[in-house]
Amino acid sequence: MSTSGSDTTGDGRLQSPFRTIKHLLAQNEGIARAGDTIVLRGPPGDNTYEECDVRLRVPLTLQSYPGERAHVHCDIHTPDSVTIQIDPAASGSTLRNLEISGGAVYGVMMQTNWSQGDIEGNTGASNILLEDLLIRDTGRDGIKITPQSNNVTVRRTEIRNTGAIYPPGTPTDDINADGIDNVNGSGMLVEDSWIHDIATTGLYFKGGAEDVVIQRNRIENTGVAGILVGFDTSPEYFDISRNPRYYESIRGIVRNNVVRNTAYAGIGLYAAKDAVVANNTIIDAARVGHAALYFGISFQDWGSHAGRPPSVNPRLVNNLVRMQGGTCIEIRQSAELGGLQGLKGSPGSNWNGFEDAGCRFVDNRAGTGLLPASAGSLAQWRRTTGSDGDSLLAVFPLADDGKPLAGSPAVGAGTIVADIGDDIEGVKRTPPYTIGAFQSVAPAAAGVVPMTLLPGEARSAAGAGSALLALAPLAEVLPGKPGRWRSAALWLGALTLTFAAMTYAVLLIRKRNVTGWLWAYLRQDWREPVPPATTRHLLFCFVDHFEPGWQSPGLAVERARVARWSRDLPTLCAGHRDADGRPPVHTFFYPEEEYRPEHIDALVDLCRKGLGEIEIHLHHDNDTEAGLREKLSGFTELLARRHDALPRDPFSGQPRWAFIHGNWALDNSHPSGRHCGVSNELVILREQGCYADFTLPAAPDPCQTRTINSIYYATGDPARNKSHDTGVRVRTGGVGEGDLMIIQGPLGLRWKDRKFGIFPRIENADVRAGAPPTRDRIDAWVKTGIHVAGRPEWIIVKVHTHGAEEVDMDTLLGGAMDEAYAYMESRYNDGEHWKLHYVSARETYNIIKAAECGLSGDPGDYRDFDIPRPAYGINQGQETRTQAGAAGTEERNAFVS
CATH class of the missing domain: 3.20.20 (TIM Barrel)
Incomplete structure (x- = not known):
């Protein structure tokens, strides 16, 4: 495929590409067959395919040409449009290294033939791989996963600026535009991704989704919540043969994520069964309401036959919560529908760290004495719930990327957690276990480093190189002899680079505890020579x-x-x-x-x-x-x-x-x-x-x-x-x-x-x-x-x-x-x-x-x-x-x- 190709004369070869994706995928053309790889040319300045409702009907791989990134864009004003959708019959498909924008409804959608009356015949687009994508400026959700669309993997993907269809000033309650919206799609894996500037919630999985894993992601700047384990689903989307209690999530795992700057819950649990929330770093969450860690209530559209169960048997461990006041943990209760609770039993919370800045703990369940009007301290929370006996209340200095600074009390404050072998950077977790998303610490000077998508070490190297490049133009603009200024500029650049390298070396030595x-x-x-001929x-x-x-x-x-x-x-x-x-x-x-x-x-x-x-x-x-x-x-x-x-x-x-x-x-x-x-x-x-x-x-x-x-x-x-x-x-x-x-x-x-x-x-x-x-x-x-x-x-x-x-x-x-x-x-x-x-x-x-x-x-x-x-x-x-x-x-x- 190429924007300079032709649907009339093209034959799909590199020298003779097609022009439009929809032409190649059209059933009546008979061009694309199951198992094919479709390569989109995407040279800079000529990489945009203006197409809506690109639809995969058989298993295919859709990817950019090596070294390029093709851009598939759908005008958000195209009614009911989706930029790319994948049918159940296209299960096993892959989208790789693409920029996807627009769509009045979704950027990428997994389709389903769901019908609650025909559970055995239900299938959705499953075993889908979405990797190395940029999904942006979508009308509503970035990615939509529908019932029985199982085993969808989202990896190394950036999702940003959802909700573009809504006019500025639209109340948040009237917006539905999440980063990832998963309704009853089990086995989803979201990892190593950046989801930010989202109109509503960064991502959630609900409707009875089983065995979902969310790991090593950054969720930032959301209009509602960061990550929700379960949420609120209409009863008709549950598979009650597997989930007769209507749990919104079963065995969900959220680990090694950084969640920052959310209006409501940083990480919320709604009707979640056997959830594990471990080694996450939550920063400045719940600015408007809820809590950094929040047990919410699922009303399930007030359906007469819905279950609306409380969350049960959760485990909240090794999480680091940094907030300036506000509520660190809250358990909700409601008198509606005969009385509902966000949690039954213990919150299963321990080995966490909470910023010592007026952090409150709220349990709205009757008889706890931890109601919002008299929200408790960590000590009161411990006595009332029996939780967080090994947790810390301290000041946790963090670098701009959320990594603890050297000397942080987060280091060594954690415990072993099953199936967590590494951290958000892929660093192996070994004793002493650090709470939060990072196992290692940043040097003390790292607090001034702006967060980018570059890894921490590459970021330092890139910054040093940039200093040299920035000085090179001096030879063109400074007066005098060009050769002299060029030499001076290059000398100064080399000196700057040397200084940057020395600074990094010192920080690295401190970070790795080499100085001792x-x-x-x-x-x-300790050395000693060995006698000759010995x-x-x-x-x-x-x-x-x-x-x-x-x-x-x-x-x-x-x-x-x-x-x-x-x-x-x-x-x-x-x-x-x-x-x-x-x-x-x-x-x-x-x-x-x-x-x-x-x-x-x-x-x-x-x-x-x-x-x-x-x-x-x-x-x-x-x-x-x-x-x-x-x-x-x-x-x-x-x-x-x-x-x-x-x-x-x-x-x-x-x-x-x-x-x-x-x-x-x-x-x-x-x-x-x-x-x-x-x-x-x-x-x-x-x-x-x-x-x-x-x-x-x-x-x-x-x-x-x-x-x-x-x-x-x-x-x-x-x-x-x-x-x-x-x-x-x-x-x-x-x-x-x-x-x-x-x-x-x-x-x-x-x-x-x-x-x-x-x-x-x-x-x-x-x-x-x-x-x-x-x-x-x-x-x-x-x-x-x-x-x-x-x-x-x-x-x-x-x-x-x-x-x-x-x-x-x-x-x-x-x-x-x-x-x-x-x-x-x-x-x-x-x-x-x-x-x-x-x-x-x-x-x-x-x-x-x-x-x-x-x-x-x-x-x-x-x-x-x-x-x-x-x-x-x-x-x-x-x-x-x-x-x-x-x-x-x-x-x-x-x-x-």
């Missing part, structure tokens, strides 16, 4: 924050996660051996709070095969010394007694174990004071049987210590948090001192992987899908040279992962890890210059203690030097790891019950 350890990295004082030994230790219950997915998912490791780890390890003939060994640091006997039993089976060992992991918050002791003693005794998974001290009988702290906050080290609470944690760990900590490195988390790339003893100081920030290095001929040995993994800068090709990324030995164990990373880990002082030829590489997360399993149990092991076995295991040893966390500690005692030679001889290997229920006569290590060997059948 950068000087230690530059000093490189065989070097690489000790490779893989520790796993293994959390089957990550994001509370339910028992079935937990079982599947553990089963994947039980099935695939033996296969991965079958073809790999170190210099001692042993397979790779994986140390599972298992969380106390996620204990299930069946999961430990499955891991014990891997341990019996010589493929793993089990140690202790713990997430805790606002804990006490007594509480911590109880958790540790109970869990370690359980693992030792019931599962035979921890060794015991031969004299005291106490279980011995290694430790990784959840959320990195060892010894109460997080600046916010969250995720621990016990300042003498090192002492307690030692007294409860811990011999070493494997938490670090934690960078870019603020819990990272100043000491890096070292093995050292830390001494607990109950009067000071983060006692392990520094310590005494372990050295040959030394003695154990302090409270706990700290065994760190590599931390540095990845000079071969740079942002914008300039700024090196942090290398923190984290192995996952987004950071696979490539050869250059392995070489960097080895070159870091972590060792016991005086024994530099024994090089310890400890890497870490979160192995129970599905997104990373293909990397950890598949080709990437297979190639990593193969590379280490070829590059670092020739027997003369290098020997490779796969070691567990316990074995790593034992070899360190052997070096401390002055022992030398082959470190593989000292795997059980101090702490013995657990028996894992194997009889004393049974062969242990040396022979059991071969994957695929016959099952051991002699167990201690």
